[in-house]
Amino acid sequence: MLRVVTSVYRTQYITIFPLRVQERIIEGLLWLSAAITILITAAIIWVLLSESVRFFSEVSIIDFLTDDEWTPLFAEKHFGIMPLVAGTLLTTAIAIAVALPIGLTIAVYLNEYAPARFKQTVKPLLEILATIPTVVYGFFALTVVTPFLQGIIPTLAGFNALSAGIVMGIMIIPMISSLSEDAISAVPRSLREAAYGMGSTRLQTAFGVMVPAASSGIVVSVILAISRAVGETMIVAIAAGQQPRLTANPLVPIETITTYIVQVSLGDVPHGSLEYRTIFAAGITLFIFTFALNNLSFWIKKKYQEKYD
């Protein structure tokens, strides 16, 4: 049947010449639209590289990686990226520490415990968390979470990694919960029934059988969440401060890579200056982090995805 249909269609192609031309033009245009996405990637890499190369012609890459101070906007300039990386990793770690246990518990609960109707109602509600603009979360972190935490920890500074990280964690809960939930529900029923048949409780079934069977999908969800948290900008720009420092202390102001880019963009740094190029050096560092994380997740997905069919 299919062969007949396609042959009819091929004959048409040959006999009606203008239509054929038209078809080719349309296909070409469609192809061009798809190919633009490759141009975008190329442009991102080119922009980041070309400005960074100029930056690294003035600042040695060893200083960039080993200097423990980042003060490009001060009179005494230091160009060590590590304080910004530390700030980024600190807020990310806090966010994941919040989002992973909660998100994974939600995924397990919705799959193994909750009635189907409850699941159908709760999932879209949780998705609301992911649709709220991040600048709004920043406002929340600064004006609600920080004052609240200061009531518990009096030494907490007005700008700190803790509130920003916690709020960021709340934002990425739905990312971990829904991707993990998809992974767990892709595990075939027979595995769950086998576990029940052995006399396991729901908890034992969930963490002894279902979660391990879905582990690649869960790991992918966490990696994507980390990548999201590393690149998150407005929450940290509003609530975490603008003081690059090499610390793991969540109570003091810090600065992330993304905040630094915002800080310079808001100021009046002349184009073509070394200060201007620092944001591209910071940008390429950020890009390398997220690029590596994203591709790691694709690779895991491809390599370890269990096939149960």
Add this chain to the structure above:
Amino acid sequence: MTNADKNRLKDKAFQVFGVFCTFIGLVVLAIFLIDIIIEGASRIDWDFLTSLPSRRASRAGIYTAWVGTLWVLVLTSIIAFPLGIAAGVYLEEYSKKTKMANFLEINIANLAGVPSIIYGLLGMEMFGRIMGLGGSLLAGALTLSLLILPIIIVTTREAIKAVPRSIRDASYALGASKWQTTWNQVLPASFGGIMTGIILSLSRAVGEAAPLIVIGALAYVPFVPTSPTDEFTVLPIQIFNWTSRPQADFLVNAAAAIIILLLITFILNGIAVYLRNKWQKRVKW
């Protein structure tokens, strides 16, 4: 207590913990919305919507911000929708399973994972400097278009994938060409899914501040933009600016502007959910 009892107890305990976790996010969300409404709702009046920004909090309004947001949304739609849908159609209907197609797919997944602020750096250099658009509406819209392009492509592909093979075969059997089939059958059949995707992508664009700050959108624009080459501000940037000020009065302004921004976001998402449900019910293959 036997082992079985212990296990049953643990099972119950986890159930309680599960309910707790499921609701904690929603409870925080509720606290937050209530807090914002208490703080900001009384500030919203006609003057707030129609006033220009001002150094005095009580006089400042969001006129330039929401007009800027509207401009950006319209321009972004004009640029991103045709491109994204065309790319989605190509990848789903035309492209063969070659290495190239595989590469395109990985590339789009990668673009979806690039942080928005990196798109800002790209936009600042490409559109702002090289194309000479500076911090104009057009530069902002082009930047946001690149940002939402992967979302549109992915949702378009999913919508098209849901159209069964038999529809295409029937069209071909009647002598239609590939494009005639795509345009007259596949696209109308996947319209609901595509619409859902582009509205979700708009709701993403409406909340973005970081890339627009990087390309040089200003917090203080004393006039309403009237052409795509004008400088502009948007609601999220206005909120960011007011939040960064020390005076408490400006925080009230920020809360009020957040209410407006959330309204726009929720309305867009509501439309998307409505369309999705409507189409899922109506179309049964």
